[in-house]
Amino acid sequence: RVAEVTGVRPTVQLGGVNRDTFHPWDVPRTVPLLCVGDDRRPWKGTDTIVEAARRAGVPLDRYAPKHLSQEELGRAYSAAQVFAVGSWYEGFCQPGLEALACGAPLVTTDNGGCREYAIDGETALVVPPKDAGAMAEAVRRLLDDPELAQRLARNGLELVAGSFDWERRTDELAEVLDGVVAGMISAPPPQRPEAPDDPVLSVVVPAWDQLLLTQRFVQSVRAHTDVPYELIVVDNGSAPEAAHYAAHAGDRVVLNPTNRGFACGMNQGLAQARGRYVAFCNNDTVLPEAWASTLVSVLDERPGVGIVAPAVTAANNAISVREVPGTEVFDVAPFSAPPAAVVWVMRRAVVEELGGWSEEYPVASGEDVDLAFQVWVNELDIVVDERVLVDHISKGTATRLDDWRGLWAANRQRFLDKWMGDAETARLASCPPERHARNRDIARAVAGWMDSYFRAREQARSRTQVLLDRNPALRARAVELAWRNWQRVGPRLPSRVDDTARRVARRFV
Numbered sequence: 380r381v382a383e384v385t386g387v388r389p390t391v392q393l394g395g396v397n398r399d400t401f402h403p404w405d406v407p408r409t410v411p412l413l414c415v416g417d418d419r420r421p422w423k424g425t426d427t428i429v430e431a432a433r434r435a436g437v438p439l440d441r442y443a444p445k446h447l448s449q450e451e452l453g454r455a456y457s458a459a460q461v462f463a464v465g466s467w468y469e470g471f472c473q474p475g476l477e478a479l480a481c482g483a484p485l486v487t488t489d490n491g492g493c494r495e496y497a498i499d500g501e502t503a504l505v506v507p508p509k510d511a512g513a514m515a516e517a518v519r520r521l522l523d524d525p526e527l528a529q530r531l532a533r534n535g536l537e538l539v540a541g542s543f544d545w546e547r548r549t550d551e552l553a554e555v556l557d558g559v560v561a562g563m564i565s566a567p568p569p570q571r572p573e574a575p576d577d578p579v580l581s582v583v584v585p586a587w588d589q590l591l592l593t594q595r596f597v598q599s600v601r602a603h604t605d606v607p608y609e610l611i612v613v614d615n616g617s618a619p620e621a622a623h624y625a626a627h628a629g630d631r632v633v634l635n636p637t638n639r640g641f642a643c644g645m646n647q648g649l650a651q652a653r654g655r656y657v658a659f660c661n662n663d664t665v666l667p668e669a670w671a672s673t674l675v676s677v678l679d680e681r682p683g684v685g686i687v688a689p690a691v692t693a694a695n696n697a698i699s700v701r702e703v704p705g706t707e708v709f710d711v712a713p714f715s716a717p718p719a720a721v722v723w724v725m726r727r728a729v730v731e732e733l734g735g736w737s738e739e740y741p742v743a744s745g746e747d748v749d750l751a752f753q754v755w756v757n758e759l760d761i762v763v764d765e766r767v768l769v770d771h772i773s774k775g776t777a778t779r780l781d782d783w784r785g786l787w788a789a790n791r792q793r794f795l796d797k798w799m800g801d802a803e804t805a806r807l808a809s810c811p812p813e814r815h816a817r818n819r820d821i822a823r824a825v826a827g828w829m830d831s832y833f834r835a836r837e838q839a840r841s842r843t844q845v846l847l848d849r850n851p852a853l854r855a856r857a858v859e860l861a862w863r864n865w866q867r868v869g870p871r872l873p874s875r876v877d878d879t880a881r882r883v884a885r886r887f888v
Contacts, residue, residue: 392555393495394471395548396480396539400449403482403536404457412518413459413483415474416441424465424488427511431463434515437522456481460528461521466490467508468591475503476543479535484528486517489591496543502535507772508591572601574609574630580671581652581727584660585613585644590621592663592772597628599666606671611651613644642736642746649727649735658724659736664691665770666722667704673767674724677708685759686717686751687724689767694719698763705765713755713818714825718763720747721771733757733805739797745790752798756818757810791833798826 412432416439417423425441432439442455456462462478462485469492476496478485485503487493488510499505504520506513521528582600586593593612600610612629614622616637626632631651635644645659656675660666670689677687690701698711699718711717733753740746754761800823806815 390555392552393543393548394473394476395543395545396473396477397449397545398480398539401453401456401477401480404454406454406458408458408460410440410455410459411437411522412439412461412463413455413478414439414441414463414465416443422467424467424508427465427488427509427514428463430511431465431514431518434511435518435522437518452477453481456483459483461486461518463514463518464488464490464493465508465514469493471495476539479503479532480539480543482532482536484521484531485535486514486521488514489595491591491594496535496538498534502531502538504531575607577607578609578654579606580604580608580656580658580675580724581611581648581654582608582658582660583611583613583645583648583652584662585615585641585648586617586621586625586662587615587638588617588621589662590617590624593621593624593628595665596660596662599664603666603668604671605669606675608671609653611648613648615639615644640738640741641744642738642740646735646738649730652727655727656724657727657730658722659720660722661720661771663772664721667768667770670722670767670769674722674764677762677764678724678726681760681762683758683760684762685725685729685754685757686761688718688720688761688763689722689769690763690765691719691721691769691771693771694721699765701765701768704768708762708764708766711761711763713760714752714822717748717751717761719771720750722769723747729759729807732807740790740793741786744786745794749794749797752822753804756804756815756822757807758814758818759807795826795830795833798822799830 412428412435414425414428415423416425416428418425429439440459442452445451445455447455456478459478460483462475462483464472464475464485464487466472466488467490469490471492472487472490475485475487475493479496479502485497487497487503487505488508489497489505490508493503493505497503497505504517506517521531582604584593584596597610597612600608609630610628611631611633612625613633613635614625615635616622616639617625622634626634633644633647633651635647639647648659649657656678658671658674674687674689678684688699690699690705692700692702694700696716696719698716730750733750736746737749738746740749751761804819806812
């Protein structure tokens with residue numbers, strides 16, 4: 380933020396811990412879960428930790444109300460089997476570092492400041508803020524896997540000794556101050572690089588709140604985009620802090636006063652784009668090294684490709700979901716379920732000739748399948764390149780919408796009505812009229828089959844609901860059995876499964 384205001388990034392001097400006080404004390408680890416437990420400031424996330432403890436089925440101890448001395452605090456950390464931090468955001472987060480210095484396995488939210496020492500899977504388990512389910516899962520992992528807990532604690536101790544010893548930090552600060560006084564240290568240049576006048580690639584990302592996700596995405600773009608590029612950020616009416624970040628994060632920025640939806644945001648970004656290629660991205664992603672050159676090379680080598688998509692860690696359509704990068708580059712069958720529009724790279728000229736993303740679908744959903752059909756109707760291929768694996772938080776933004784399931788159902792019907800009917804669709808100059816007409820007929824037939832399937836599925840759901848409504852005893856018994864099973868397995872489920880199950884249950888209870 381200093382860099383945003385002044386135009387330069389200052390020297391940052393990190394803190395440390397006094398290892399005479401914060402070290403592994405010779406005390407038994409009798410506390411399953413410990414946290415600061417500050418209830419005065421909601422952003423500290425104590426309520427998330429309390430809920431996580433409940434879901435994990437473990438007692439929670441808080442040290443803030445005890446007003447401990449520094450030595451007593453060191454003993455408290457050392458007695459903890461797991462220490463948890465629940466903050467939404469932090470400047471540095473000293474308690475997490477102190478816990479590592481005392482050998483306590485750490486579970487922390489990705490709150491910003493902890494990134495200096497909390498490396499997921501190496502020195503800590505890192506979870507999203509406000510996600511009690513994810514935190515509960517991480518706590519249970521450490522309690523149930525002593526080897527993992529010991530490995531994280533051992534790595535944490537090594538990190539503290541090597542990088543966060545208080546004496547070493549104060550010596551570094553003295554050297555920095557001496558350099559400033561002597562005029563030998565000046566502020567480094569701004570972090571944001573200057574965008575080229577003729578970029579190869581325009582990276583377009585819409586954002587709606589979710590500040591932490593947008594920050595992670597932007598950082599990955601800046602660190603891993605290996606072709607000349609520009610970053611275009613479209614903010615869809617975010618809260619002030621997220622909107623302020625968006626205004627300074629992009630090389631080109633569009634600031635909407637309200638949420639104008641995914642398709643409109645993508646089109647606004649497209650209108651700003653200058654690159655030969657455009658990467659349409661979700662903000663709940665982290666891009667890997669060499670992602671850009673790899674995906675762009677597919678378009679360079681194959682003129683008949685309309686969309687190239689990477690593999691992703693999570694998506695509704697499993698066709699592109701991978702745990703590790705692969706080696707294959709393969710075509711998706713025309714008019715099948717397209718790969719998730721998490722990151723789609725296209726030629727700018729092609730997407731402009733197609734008319735961009737269809738804005739007839741309100742807010743989100745449907746527009747990606749619509750664009751995929753437009754590509755297939757025009758005799759172009761959609762390719763998945765599993766050599767690139769993008770980390771994706773599935774539905775990181777969409778699930779915040781009111782009645783998003785109902786919205787998706789309505790948009791799905793809009794899609795089916797459009798493609799079953801005679802609505803005009805764009806034809807590229809490269810696609811002969813007779814081929815375009817034939818492909819349009821195929822798309823119409825596929826949409827008809829899709830409509831039949833969804834109608835049959837909804838009828839089956841309706842019959843189940845009618846059966847439960849007409850038989851109160853059966854309904855009560857089903858709810859009772861479901862609740863008993865849930866009490867047994869719910870606390871151990873991943874947060875996404877937990878949240879999905881609760882939403883489904885609310886439709887029947």
